[in-house]
Amino acid sequence: xxxxxxxxxxxxxxxxxxxxxxxxxxxxxxxxxxxxxxxxxxxxxxxxxxxxxxxxxxxxxxxxxxxxxxxxxxxxxxxxxxxxxxxxxxxxxxxxxxxxxxxxxxxxxxxxxxxxxxxxxxxxxxxxxxxxxxxxxxxxxxxxxxxxxxxxxxxxxxxxxxxxxxxxxxxxxxxxxxxxxxxxxxxxxxxxxxxxxxxxxxxxxxxxxxxxxxxxxxxxxxxxxxxxxxxxxxxxxxxxxxxxxxxxxxxxxxxxxxxxxxxxxxxxxxxxxxxxxxxxxxxxxxxxxxxxxxxxxxxxxxxxxxxxxxxxxxxxxxxxxxxxxxxxxxxxxxxxxxxxxxxxxxxxxxxxxxxxxxxxxxxxxxxxxxxxxxxxxxxxxxxx
Numbered sequence: 001x002x003x004x005x006x007x008x009x010x011x012x013x014x015x016x017x018x019x020x021x022x023x024x025x026x027x028x029x030x031x032x033x034x035x036x037x038x039x040x041x042x043x044x045x046x047x048x049x050x051x052x053x054x055x056x057x058x059x060x061x062x063x064x065x066x067x068x069x070x071x072x073x074x075x076x077x078x079x080x081x082x083x084x085x086x087x088x089x090x091x092x093x094x095x096x097x098x099x100x101x102x103x104x105x106x107x108x109x110x111x112x113x114x115x116x117x118x119x120x121x122x123x124x125x126x127x128x129x130x131x132x133x134x135x136x137x138x139x140x141x142x143x144x145x146x147x148x149x150x151x152x153x154x155x156x157x158x159x160x161x162x163x164x165x166x167x168x169x170x171x172x173x174x175x176x177x178x179x180x181x182x183x184x185x186x187x188x189x190x191x192x193x194x195x196x197x198x199x200x201x202x203x204x205x206x207x208x209x210x211x212x213x214x215x216x217x218x219x220x221x222x223x224x225x226x227x228x229x230x231x232x233x234x235x236x237x238x239x240x241x242x243x244x245x246x247x248x249x250x251x252x253x254x255x256x257x258x259x260x261x262x263x264x265x266x267x268x269x270x271x272x273x274x275x276x277x278x279x280x281x282x283x284x285x286x287x288x289x290x291x292x293x294x295x296x297x298x299x300x301x302x303x304x305x306x307x308x309x310x311x312x313x314x315x316x317x318x319x320x321x322x323x324x325x326x327x328x329x330x331x332x333x334x335x336x337x338x339x340x341x342x343x344x345x346x347x348x349x350x351x352x353x354x355x356x357x358x359x360x361x362x363x364x365x366x367x368x369x370x371x372x373x374x375x376x377x378x379x380x381x382x383x384x
Contacts, residue, residue, distance in 0.1 A: 039243025294330025
């Protein structure tokens, strides 16, 4: 759908033109999974699919949320606070509006129409895309002087406190701050970041959607968050650390006995080893050593499967195929897991062959199809 078509649909629904149209991309995380809430470094990049918003202010003190994806809509009177309503999609923009009002920003009524070409529940940050998109659009419409970094922080707060998912800041920061052709090396503890070139040359970054949807607030995501907290608490009995990622592997191995629980040991092992893999991946990107990056991706998936236990049959089936495909140099699940997407680095000349063979392999083992598409790097949230 083009912006003009979205504007036409807004007219049909609200009997007037929107004031503006905005876009926010999704993201994939190249490496560094489940360490953003453990004070680690991550390496995401934005992708070309994302979420669109046509919006206009109204004078009747009403918030109207509609989407071209969902039949559910909401019409709410403008008030001083809101709370989450069930599991409806409009809780994400509603949470942003609630938080802005709590911060003392005076808002009027608005009509909001959303559309996106990100698969929902696929681990490509559709929720963060909606949150950052809504916050950025409102800042533009009402002239609020909130930086992109602070939009990311606000959006994470909404996810944590309004939605109830104990995520880190990676997703929101990525889509607020992304640059085309770049990956972001982000320290999730300090928010210090830098851009790294991500031009893959003869290789293609491919996204494979398992088409197994998951919802983080009913998944084991919060359980993993809690397990990491318990492991950290045990280690802090003797170590002066604030996050699991403050440890390197040598220090962890010396102090594993403090944890005393094999499950918690595995969770911490993934977190600390994954943080080390991010550092190695940065060197691989800087030297354009795609073979090394690919090996790190496979190692990351193995750790997420064996130590963090968040992959599952569908994602493992995808990686099993990738590891047997000659011109695939690396692959791993991306996002929270429990379904969603995997990414792979393949030779561009092999894309059609890869896609057709993977689709057949996956359907034979799961009973339904995966979706395979090339992922061009995106930019950041913007007005269009």
